Amino acid sequence: MAFYSSGVEYGIHSLTCMIDAKGNKREMSVREIAQLQGVPFDYLAKIFTKLSKAGLVISAEGKGGGFQLARSPELITLLDIAQAIDDKKPIFQCKEIRERFVVFNDSPPKWACAGICGIHSVMKTAQERMEEVLAQYSILDISRSIYVKAPASFAIEIEEWLNNKRQQS
Amino acid sequence: MAFYSSGVEYGIHSLTCMIDAKGNKREMSVREIAQLQGVPFDYLAKIFTKLSKAGLVISAEGKGGGFQLARSPELITLLDIAQAIDDKKPIFQCKEIRERFVVFNDSPPKWACAGICGIHSVMKTAQERMEEVLAQYSILDISRSIYVKAPASFAIEIEEWLNNKRQQS
DNA sequence: GGAAATCTACTCGGATACCGCGTGTCCGAGTTATGGTGG
DNA sequence: CCACCATAACTCGGACACGCGGTATCCGAGTAGATTTCC
Numbered sequence A, B: 001m002a003f004y005s006s007g008v009e010y011g012i013h014s015l016t017c018m019i020d021a022k023g024n025k026r027e028m029s030v031r032e033i034a035q036l037q038g039v040p041f042d043y044l045a046k047i048f049t050k051l052s053k054a055g056l057v058i059s060a061e062g063k064g065g066g067f068q069l070a071r072s073p074e075l076i077t078l079l080d081i082a083q084a085i086d087d088k089k090p091i092f093q094c095k096e097i098r099e100r101f102v103v104f105n106d107s108p109p110k111w112a113c114a115g116i117c118g119i120h121s122v123m124k125t126a127q128e129r130m131e132e133v134l135a136q137y138s139i140l141d142i143s144r145s146i147y148v149k150a151p152a153s154f155a156i157e158i159e160e161w162l163n164n165k166r167q168q169s
Numbered sequence C: 001g002g003a004a005a006t007c008t009a010c011t012c013g014g015a016t017a018c019c020g021c022g023t024g025t026c027c028g029a030g031t032t033a034t035g036g037t038g039g
Numbered sequence D: 001c002c003a004c005c006a007t008a009a010c011t012c013g014g015a016c017a018c019g020c021g022g023t024a025t026c027c028g029a030g031t032a033g034a035t036t037t038c039c
Helices: A006-016 A030-037 A041-053 A078-086 A118-134 A139-147 A152-168 B006-016 B030-037 B041-053 B078-086 B118-134 B139-147 B152-168
Strands: A057-060 A066-069 B057-060 B066-069
Touching: A006 A030, A006 A041, A006 A078, A006 A139, A006 B118, A030 A041, A030 A066, A030 A152, A041 A057, A041 A066, A041 A078, A078 A118, A078 A139, A118 B006, A118 B118, A118 B139, A139 B118, B006 B030, B006 B041, B006 B078, B006 B139, B030 B041, B030 B066, B030 B152, B041 B057, B041 B066, B041 B078, B078 B118, B078 B139
Parallel strands: none
Antiparallel strands: A057 A066, B057 B066
């Protein structure tokens, strides 16, 4: 299985579409976001409560409520989102096998347990490098990479779709 | 769940203990390796067939057989092992959500599908950085990090344990 | 004494069981704007 | 005109069902060295 869950993917895409073509925030409800992207609503709702607890979005309860980015789009990185949804999980879970050597007879000496396991140490470094990359890109970057490819009509169609939706209720 | 399975951890530790204190290869059977480290034998056996297919170890069938490193210890990296056991899996599995926008009406335009997804692209870069670190360390490095902490008696105890084991049969 | 049969200890590969977790759904509770109703 | 109430549309949180994949175990088949047996 992949390391980052599909919840993370939903989260990133969702926050990305809460920015308009000009890079400004746009308040939206979970239902709007879910329908706009063709993603399960109930599931996305749970994801947004996580994003809210992590302080990435601000919630507005009640009718007409929804979510809004808590910070400027360039200050929300992919790492922020991934950690908010997947709870800072490690790439590698050390089982301290080094302590299990049969020659230790179930009572490993101090030197064997001292410091961090060598393998674990390398894995931690690897994860740090990985997360550095994720921390380097914001949802504004992602948003731009979409709008730079899209025709001008794309942004308009989304705006219209949103307006229609809101007009009906 | 962690990205790299516990099978990877078993694999790395196992290959590491197929090197003696001087950094030389040491032929061992799966049973020896499993018992030495206190790890399930049957499970480890399956892992070694993967390592064998990946060309990291060479198998010798029949009585007295076992496994041996296929290359010099400094040429076997943690990435080699991880990929041999976990089959080059991606950190992130793109679901191509960008094609699902409701304004596309189930027929996404070419520009939306063109090239690699922006998020996916960042994730791939992140994974590359991570794997670079893993490719940077060999099992010889890991082995040394253990022996540098251990007293001289440690290597001797392992040798004696192995000799006892082989004498009995 | 030498050849053949037997035994033992391996590597392989498939089948299977267990179980945790990711994914997704459902529902009830609390909140807030909106619209309608009655004095 | 204004206070009050019902309704609709949200967010929140818990419970739960489902299925997949990681972990682990078991077993049979094939292979090769060691041992014994038998002529």
